[in-house]
Amino acid sequence: MFLAIKEMKHSKTRFAMIGTIIMLIAWLVFILSGLGNGLSTLAAATMKNIDGDLFIYEEGSEGTMMKTKVSGAISEDIEGKYGVKEAAKFGQSTIIIQNEATSNTKEKHDVAFIGVDPGKFIEPKVVEGKQLDPNDPFGVLIDESLQKKGYEIGDTIVVTSSDIKLNIVGFTTGETFNHLPTVFVDVSTWQSYAFAAPGSNNGLEDPVTMIALQGTSMEADQIANDYDLIETFTKSEAVMGMPGYKEESATIYMMLAFLFAISAVIIAVFFYVFILQKTQQFGVMKAIGASNRFIKNSIVTQVFVLSLVSIIAGIGLTYLTALVFPEDMPFNLDFNMVLIYGVVLLIVSVLGSVISARQVTKIDPLTAIGRVE
Numbered sequence: 001m002f003l004a005i006k007e008m009k010h011s012k013t014r015f016a017m018i019g020t021i022i023m024l025i026a027w028l029v030f031i032l033s034g035l036g037n038g039l040s041t042l043a044a045a046t047m048k049n050i051d052g053d054l055f056i057y058e059e060g061s062e063g064t065m066m067k068t069k070v071s072g073a074i075s076e077d078i079e080g081k082y083g084v085k086e087a088a089k090f091g092q093s094t095i096i097i098q099n100e101a102t103s104n105t106k107e108k109h110d111v112a113f114i115g116v117d118p119g120k121f122i123e124p125k126v127v128e129g130k131q132l133d134p135n136d137p138f139g140v141l142i143d144e145s146l147q148k149k150g151y152e153i154g155d156t157i158v159v160t161s162s163d164i165k166l167n168i169v170g171f172t173t174g175e176t177f178n179h180l181p182t183v184f185v186d187v188s189t190w191q192s193y194a195f196a197a198p199g200s201n202n203g204l205e206d207p208v209t210m211i212a213l214q215g216t217s218m219e220a221d222q223i224a225n226d227y228d229l230i231e232t233f234t235k236s237e238a239v240m241g242m243p244g245y246k247e248e249s250a251t252i253y254m255m256l257a258f259l260f261a262i263s264a265v266i267i268a269v270f271f272y273v274f275i276l277q278k279t280q281q282f283g284v285m286k287a288i289g290a291s292n293r294f295i296k297n298s299i300v301t302q303v304f305v306l307s308l309v310s311i312i313a314g315i316g317l318t319y320l321t322a323l324v325f326p327e328d329m330p331f332n333l334d335f336n337m338v339l340i341y342g343v344v345l346l347i348v349s350v351l352g353s354v355i356s357a358r359q360v361t362k363i364d365p366l367t368a369i370g371r372v373e
Contacts, residue, residue, distance in 0.1 A: 015302075018270055019310040025263045026314025026345055029256065030333065031321065033341055036252030038330030039179075044242040046114065046177040047235075051121050052088075052212035054220055055238045056230050063233045063241030065092055065209060070230055072187070072206035075117075078227075083218040088122035089208040091115030091190040094180065100156040100165070108160060109149060111142075112177035115190025115208070122212050124184060129153045129170025137189045139169040143181040147171055148327070157183070164193055178243060210238075256341075260348055268352035271303060296354075303353035304346070311342050311349075 041048075047065075061068035075087040095113040098106075116122045118132035125131075126141060133139055142151060151157070157166040166185060175182040187208060194200075194207075201207040220232040233241065240246050315338055325331050 014274075015306055018274070019306050019313075021270065022267065022307055022310035022345075022349060023314045023317065025259075025266070026311045026342070027317045027321075029259055029263070029341055029345060030315060030318040030338060032252070032255060032259065033337055034318065034322065034331045034333040035329075036249070036256070037334055037337060038332040039248050039252070040245060041174070041332045042176045042179045042330045043245045043248060044177070044239050046112070046124075046175050046182050047239050047242055049124060049175065050090075050212055050235070052214055052235060054084075054213040054215070054218050054223075055233045055235065056211040056213065056223070056227075057233055057238075058210075059229045059231045061231070061241075063237050064243065065241065066243055068210050069202060069204065069207055070210060071204045072208040072211070074227055074230070075208075075211050078211075078213070078223065082223050083215045084213050084223075085215040086121060086213070088117045088120040088212050088214075089115070089187045089206075090122060090210050090212055091187050091194060092177065092209045093190065093194045094178070095162075095183075095193070096160040097166075097183065098158045098160060099151055100158050101150075101152075107149075109146065110180055111146070112180045112182045113159075113190060113193065114177065114182050114184050115187035115194075116184055118186055121214055124172045124175055126170035127173045129168070131170065132184065132186060133169070134186065136167075136169070137186045138164075138166050139186075140166045141170045141172050141184040142168055143175045143183075144171045144173050145176075145181045145328075146183075159193065162193060162196075164189070260344060263345065264348045264352050267303075267307075267349050268355050271299070271353050275299065300350060300353050304350055307346050307349035311345050315342060 056070055056074060057063060058068040058070050072089045075089050078084050079087050091114065093113040095111060096108050097111055098108045116132070118134045123132055124141065127144065129141075132141060140157065142157075151168060153168050153170065155168050157168060159166065166183070166189075172182070172184070175184075191207065224231050318333065318338075322331055322333060
């Protein structure tokens with residue numbers, strides 16, 4: 001350890017260059033992971049934020065939100081049975097809205113129109129304003145991203161291609177669905193829009209998109225058996241069933257996997273060349289009694305310390321970069337994700353040095369000492 005640190009202090013420029021390369025690789029990894037996580041969050045934030053344990057979908061829907069439609073009557077019937085503590089209805093549509101206060105600008109916005117049971121666990125918490133009121137079916141909660149587009153509490157929202165008008169009562173944060181900001185409303189109001197066309201409810205009583213359940217040790221198989229044309233999914237399965245979520249995540253993870261592999265090769269090559277340049281020094285060390293293990297430990301220690309400092313610097317650089325990103329850029333740098341990827345990069349760096357350090361065993365002291373540099 002002492003020898004490794006001593007050499008790093010002596011050859012500052014050489015180690016600083018290698019450290020810079022590792023820092024830039026870490027920076028790229030964290031930037032890509034933040035962008036990927038941001039895209040995933042835009043696609044499924046509302047689903048991720050639901051504090052549900054089990055979800056009821058239409059049979060054959062494959063956990064995909066766009067393929068499901070179930071009877072909301074199940075919600076009232078199932079509470080208190082099968083280990084279900086509470087059940088809540090959830091409806092989903094995509095609409096175009098316009099702020100009546102600024103309707104003269106003709107500016108319209110695509111949003112996810114979400115129907116929920118007011119007062120139940122499925123309703124998001126507000127950061128400004130008040131929660132939904134069951135006695136006010138046209139009150140809505142909207143994501144705060146719409147506040148930046150001129151929407152304020154008390155404004156009236158006009159739903160285009162409809163005679164529905166909604167009143168903003170509060171703002172939520174981090175609520176997006178299919179890359180769109182979310183508007184939450186009483187499920188009965190959502191139903192009046194989603195099933196306005198005769199026969200569009202497929203004959204279902206109180207139709208909704210799906211039903212979220214809370215409880216412990218719920219009997220998922222028994223629920224599916226006792227109710228017709230439904231199937232149940234866990235929260236992770238429901239999130240993965242969001243349109244495009246799985247594909248987006250797979251693409252980002254594949255990019256990161258290739259980046260980690262390339263990083264390992266680059267770091268291994270750097271230290272391989274570095275070791276070749278120090279062949280004479282290692283030959284002298286072996287001639288005076290230093291073992292292969294001692295030299296290898298010195299090399300690995302250098303790489304560990306250098307990589308750790310460089311990765312921490314890369315994390316800091318990433319957070320500084322995030323400060324200058326546009327507000328509407330989907331960038332979400334989760335701390336746990338940063339910690340995991342940082343550890344993976346550190347392991348990759350150390351493994352690369354271990355592979356390169358194997359060259360030490362091939363060094364012949366007499367040949368190395370007599371070598372002309």
